Amino acid sequence: MDGDRSPDTGPAFPGSAVAVVAALGAMVLLATDPLGFAVVAVDGAGAGTLLLGGYLRFRGRRLVGLLALTTGLATVLVAVGLATVYPAGWVTRVSLVLGTAGPGVLAVALVPVRRSWAGRLVGLATALLVGAVAVRGYLPGIDRVSLLVALVGVVVAWDAADHAVGLGADVGRSAVTVGVSATHLAGSLSAGVVAVVAAVGLYAIGPSSVPLVSVVALFAAVVALLAALAVDHVPAGDSVDLEP
Amino acid sequence: MTDGDGVCEDPGDTPPNPERTGRWLTAVAIALAVGSVGVYFGRPSLLLAAVVGLAYTAYPLVTTDPVPTLTLTRGVDDASPAHGETVTVTATVTNTGSQTVPDVRIVDGVPPKLAVTEGTPRRAVALPPGESATVSYTVEASPGTHRFGPATVTCYDRSGAVRVETELRAGTCSDRSDGASETGGTDGADRTDKLADAPTVSTLECSVPVEGVPSPRETLRATGRTPVDTGGSGVAFHRTREYRPGDPADRIDWRRYARTGALTTVEFRPDRRRSVVVCLDARPQSVRRAGDGEADAVTAGGAAAAALATTFLDRGARVGVARLGPRFELVAPGDGRHHRERVTALLTAPPEDSTVAFDGENAGTRATTATGGVSGSAASSGSANEFAAQVDEVLERTSGAAEVVTVTPLLDEFGVDAVRRAAERGRGVAALSPDVTSDGSLGAELTGVERRNRIEALRSMGVPVGDWRPGDPVRWSRANGGARRDGR
Numbered sequence: 155m156d157g158d159r160s161p162d163t164g165p166a167f168p169g170s171a172v173a174v175v176a177a178l179g180a181m182v183l184l185a186t187d188p189l190g191f192a193v194v195a196v197d198g199a200g201a202g203t204l205l206l207g208g209y210l211r212f213r214g215r216r217l218v219g220l221l222a223l224t225t226g227l228a229t230v231l232v233a234v235g236l237a238t239v240y241p242a243g244w245v246t247r248v249s250l251v252l253g254t255a256g257p258g259v260l261a262v263a264l265v266p267v268r269r270s271w272a273g274r275l276v277g278l279a280t281a282l283l284v285g286a287v288a289v290r291g292y293l294p295g296i297d298r299v300s301l302l303v304a305l306v307g308v309v310v311a312w313d314a315a316d317h318a319v320g321l322g323a324d325v326g327r328s329a330v331t332v333g334v335s336a337t338h339l340a341g342s343l344s345a346g347v348v349a350v351v352a353a354v355g356l357y358a359i360g361p362s363s364v365p366l367v368s369v370v371a372l373f374a375a376v377v378a379l380l381a382a383l384a385v386d387h388v389p390a391g392d393s394v395d396l397e398p
Numbered sequence: 399m400t401d402g403d404g405v406c407e408d409p410g411d412t413p414p415n416p417e418r419t420g421r422w423l424t425a426v427a428i429a430l431a432v433g434s435v436g437v438y439f440g441r442p443s444l445l446l447a448a449v450v451g452l453a454y455t456a457y458p459l460v461t462t463d464p465v466p467t468l469t470l471t472r473g474v475d476d477a478s479p480a481h482g483e484t485v486t487v488t489a490t491v492t493n494t495g496s497q498t499v500p501d502v503r504i505v506d507g508v509p510p511k512l513a514v515t516e517g518t519p520r521r522a523v524a525l526p527p528g529e530s531a532t533v534s535y536t537v538e539a540s541p542g543t544h545r546f547g548p549a550t551v552t553c554y555d556r557s558g559a560v561r562v563e564t565e566l567r568a569g570t571c572s573d574r575s576d577g578a579s580e581t582g583g584t585d586g587a588d589r590t591d592k593l594a595d596a597p598t599v600s601t602l603e604c605s606v607p608v609e610g611v612p613s614p615r616e617t618l619r620a621t622g623r624t625p626v627d628t629g630g631s632g633v634a635f636h637r638t639r640e641y642r643p644g645d646p647a648d649r650i651d652w653r654r655y656a657r658t659g660a661l662t663t664v665e666f667r668p669d670r671r672r673s674v675v676v677c678l679d680a681r682p683q684s685v686r687r688a689g690d691g692e693a694d695a696v697t698a699g700g701a702a703a704a705a706l707a708t709t710f711l712d713r714g715a716r717v718g719v720a721r722l723g724p725r726f727e728l729v730a731p732g733d734g735r736h737h738r739e740r741v742t743a744l745l746t747a748p749p750e751d752s753t754v755a756f757d758g759e760n761a762g763t764r765a766t767t768a769t770g771g772v773s774g775s776a777a778s779s780g781s782a783n784e785f786a787a788q789v790d791e792v793l794e795r796t797s798g799a800a801e802v803v804t805v806t807p808l809l810d811e812f813g814v815d816a817v818r819r820a821a822e823r824g825r826g827v828a829a830l831s832p833d834v835t836s837d838g839s840l841g842a843e844l845t846g847v848e849r850r851n852r853i854e855a856l857r858s859m860g861v862p863v864g865d866w867r868p869g870d871p872v873r874w875s876r877a878n879g880g881a882r883r884d885g886r
Contacts, residue, residue: 166522284428288435291444298443305432305450309425316421317558324503324552325520337500337524341461341556342454349453353446370437373448377433380455381426384559 162212162322165272166331167205169318170264172339173311174201177260177283180307181253183300184290186242190250193236197254200229201261208265212327223265230258249289256282260315272319280312302353306346313342416463416562419554425454458559466553467495468502468525470566472546478603479539481869484515485602489549490532491566493525500524501554504533507547507565509602511697511748512537539604540693541701541868543746546600568600606698606705607871611713612803612828612862632666639663672715673731675796678703678745679806679813680723681785685749686809688836695807695834696723696749698868702830703805704745706872711738718800720792722785722816724750728792731800782812789816793823801826807834808852809845817861829856830864830872 178198185191207222237250256279263275287305290296317338321331429451436444472489479485489506493499506519517535525531548565638651641661651662680696687694693701703719710717711733718731719741727744729737793802802820806813808831820827831853835846856863864874 284431288432291441291447292439298446301443301447302450305447309454312424321522325522326518328518329520329522331522333524334501334522345454345457349450352453353449357446373433376452377426377429380452383459384422384455
């Protein structure tokens with residue numbers, strides 16, 4: 155729009171930082187041993203440097219920004235490389251590669267390398283992160299709750315990133331967005347807490363002898379119901395019946 | 399805004415229209431993906447993790463829709479700045495409802511021709527009931543009347559699943575429910591008072607100082623305030639002449655008669671009324687500007703023309719206005735407060751065909767590097783005739799005593815032609831030319847030289863020409879050339 159005629163409409167910074175931190179937190183929860191943790195830490199350093207580079211570039215410090223962007227990208231690539239040679243079974247390695255590539259792609263999306271790609275790259279990063287959670291869940295030896303929390307982290311990361319992209323498009327990067335991002339984050343975090351509690355509760359009290367087919371059918375039915383509700387949901391009562 | 403019982407009665411705003419973004423369908427995909435992997439590989443923990451996806455799918459169903467019960471007030475530190483002055487604009491959005499709006503994105507309606515120099519007219523904020531959010535930014539004033547547009551306010555619910563977009567005009571609110579009255583009581587009344595007190599500004603008036611008006615050639619035969627160079631009744635001495643039978647006795651110079659015995663009559667300068675038609679060249683060809691951030695010739699010229707018309711009116715002249723352009727309009731000479739407002743509004747209206755100037759980012763350079771009237775007139779000879787016909791219509795529809803002041807950037811021959819047509823009909827003529835040429839490139843310099851040649855041509859015809867660069871006061875050269883303003 156106009157105003158400051160061509161504001162930088164890249165993703166808002168506070169939301170971007172939250173997204174990358176949430177993604178990294180989720181991946182830390184998935185790490186099995188100190189070595190895996192170290193790889194994720196290297197990845198985190200790279201992703202952080204990338205975001206910092208994006209910020210510096212926005213502030214007009216092009217040279218330092220470019221330097222930080224290059225360093226960050228190189229560090230992320232090193233982390234992914236380390237993940238590919240991680241001394242473990244190939245499934246673990248796939249999980250770790252996905253888990254390092256995900257935050258990296260997310261950071262690249264939020265820098266942003268290219269504004270029109272931001273949305274799609276966020277989607278790709280989310281897919282990688284969900285993939286990491288799924289592969290890690292396939293492997294034995296992970297705590298149920300950790301897996302739940304990690305998935306919540308992934309959803310929060312996607313939510314924060316998508317929100318930041320929308321905020322940037324609406325009000326630009328120079329506008330103050332911390333408050334809105336915090337409010338939004340509080341909402342999605344509390345939804346996540348409810349989700350984890352519900353899942354753990356369900357697991358604890360649920361009957362254990364139901365055939366798998368019934369569980370799957372129930373699961374599909376719930377997904378279908380919620381999706382239908384979400385798609386056809388008409389804003390209720392207080393907003394439509396008040397025509398004078 | 400002025401009513402004591404509420405500020406929300408204005409139904410002029412676009413009705414808020416909630417729409418769903420559907421963003422949380424991503425959670426459905428995540429639930430399906432994780433759940434399917436869990437089922438396929440028989441991993442209960444993954445199937446359980448799908449519950450997270452389901453929970454997030456349900457999340458937008460439990461959040462309340464945003465009810466944008468918002469009001470906007472806008473203030474400026476100087477509503478009538480001079481050219482180039484920076485003006486600080488403060489727009490405040492207040493939540494007058496009883497619900498928190500968790501995600502309000504405000505984009506203030508900056509006047510389209512003004513550039514924001516500092517700060518940003520955008521902000522995103524969470525607004526609890528009764529709270530306000532302020533955007534503050536500075537704009538650099540350019541000549542003209544700049545109207546603020548409505549602020550665009552986009553509200554989301556907490557999950558971001560429902561979006562309500564409204565346009566807020568200053569001093570109004572986007573209330574779409576009776577939420578505001580629910581807050582009730584003294585609280586609501588206080589708020590209303592506060593809003594009513596706050597200054598609300600809808601326009602920035604950047605007027606052009608005018609130093610003098612071109613001297614009159616011809617006046618109406620009505621008494622006014624302009625001394626003219628003929629004999630008659632008045633207060634200022636004009637000349638003496640031989641007595642002619644019928645001259646009033648009190649005008650006979652009796653002292654002279656006593657001294658010499660010859661009867662002479664004293665003549666005074668009569669004060670006559672001027673009648674002026676200010677013609678603004680608002681053709682699309684004239685929507686040109688010197689560079690980015692500069693006012694185009696029609697906007698700046700319109701501001702100067704309005705200032706000139708006001709000056710004429712202040713000096714007691716009858717002023718008419720013609721706007722030559724895609725939308726031809728003529729207001730016959732007149733005076734009075736209402737007439738003054740009408741004249742100013744017509745002259746400061748934004749250019750009709752603004753796409754010409756703003757369809758490309760280097761429109762400004764294209765404007766000034768355009769090779770004058772050659773290509774332009776070839777491309778639009780049909781419309782050139784149309785505009786010439788508009789000049790003729792102005793001359794036909796106004797009385798013969800009305801002077802014609804043409805405000806044109808003189809980027810093509812149209813301005814010279816218009817002045818010539820008026821002069822041929824024996825009208826008093828003058829021209830005011832906003833200078834929108836630059837010396838950024840060879841072509842631009844050429845356009846500037848052509849423009850100065852046209853000014854010289856007009857001056858050699860005896861036409862007073864004001865060579866005016868936006869930002870300076872309007873001055874008039876003597877008709878015989880006289881002092882060039884900046885020595886170029």
